[in-house]
Amino acid sequence: MDVDLNKIPQYLLKQEDPIFSFNKAIIDATNHLCVAYKPNTAFYEAYGLKGWKSLEKTIHYLNENYPEIFTIADAKRGDIGNTSSMYAKAFFDDLAFDSVTVAPYMGKDSVEPFLDFENKHTILLALTSNQGAFDFQTKTVDGKELYKQVLETSKTWKNAKNLMYVVGATKAEYLADIRKIVPDSFLLVPGVGAQGGNLQDVCKYGLNKDVGLLINSSRGIIYASNKEDFSQAATVKASEIQKEMEQLLSK
Numbered sequence: 001m002d003v004d005l006n007k008i009p010q011y012l013l014k015q016e017d018p019i020f021s022f023n024k025a026i027i028d029a030t031n032h033l034c035v036a037y038k039p040n041t042a043f044y045e046a047y048g049l050k051g052w053k054s055l056e057k058t059i060h061y062l063n064e065n066y067p068e069i070f071t072i073a074d075a076k077r078g079d080i081g082n083t084s085s086m087y088a089k090a091f092f093d094d095l096a097f098d099s100v101t102v103a104p105y106m107g108k109d110s111v112e113p114f115l116d117f118e119n120k121h122t123i124l125l126a127l128t129s130n131q132g133a134f135d136f137q138t139k140t141v142d143g144k145e146l147y148k149q150v151l152e153t154s155k156t157w158k159n160a161k162n163l164m165y166v167v168g169a170t171k172a173e174y175l176a177d178i179r180k181i182v183p184d185s186f187l188l189v190p191g192v193g194a195q196g197g198n199l200q201d202v203c204k205y206g207l208n209k210d211v212g213l214l215i216n217s218s219r220g221i222i223y224a225s226n227k228e229d230f231s232q233a234a235t236v237k238a239s240e241i242q243k244e245m246e247q248l249l250s251k
């Protein structure tokens with residue numbers, strides 16, 4: 001749910017809270033096809049206090065109307081311990097998200113404050129979908145690629161059972177190796193749709209006995225149309241991906 005006011009149907013701009021109106025229409029049109037929603041906080045922070053209010057209204061709307069749906073704050077946080085605790089409080093206690101994305105770069109004491117929260121999930125960036133992932137994440141450190149070190153080391157942290165990992169759909173071929181390190185973990189896989197990741201390859205290499213994949217498509221669904229039919233167009237796009245997944249799962 002990456003809402004850009006320049007991309008949404010322009011008639012919505014006349015409404016009191018265009019971001020929330022857009023999100024509500026998208027949620028109502030797609031909830032029967034989704035297991036999770038992932039607002040990326042950048043798209044709300046960019047609009048200041050108003051944007052943060054829209055994010056708050058969106059997560060409340062989801063929790064009140066669709067409590068079974070998993071929610072992800074894609075915020076990519078992480079800092080020294082006491083600061084991470086406040087980030088965790090903001091997303092888990094105040095906004096009541098089920099999970100938050102966290103960068104591993106500052107290490108154990110920057111991530112464990114998120115893991116302290118019972119029944120909440122911390123989604124650690126392992127191998128991201130962008131080209132820049134090759135700048136550091138795939139580099140060899142002490143004889144092993146950095147993303148593998150992130151996966152292996154994080155498994156030893158306190159409350160590691162609350163961890164999930166981000167692996168970009170554009171790096172599907174890496175999933176076979178990743179599954180050797182984290183066979184049972186849930187993976188958040190962004191990058192199908194607008195970024196060109198291949199759903200078939202993601203499933204081929206990434207599925208585990210519980211499925212184990214949360215595959216994300218944002219722009220490919222929410223901006224399927226910028227006219228008054230945008231929510232119906234989102235239903236069509238979400239349904240296409242859902243059917244493709246269903247076929248892959250039935251193989």
Ligand SMILES: O=c1ccn([C@@H]2O[C@H](COP(=O)(O)O)[C@@H](O)[C@H]2O)c(=O)[nH]1
Binds near residue numbers: 167190216220
């Ligand atoms: O490695 C990553 C981590 C996060 N993202 C985020 O996922 C969505 C993808 O949006 P699309 O429109 O489907 O490309 C977006 O919020 C990214 O910030 C990612 O793409 N890759």
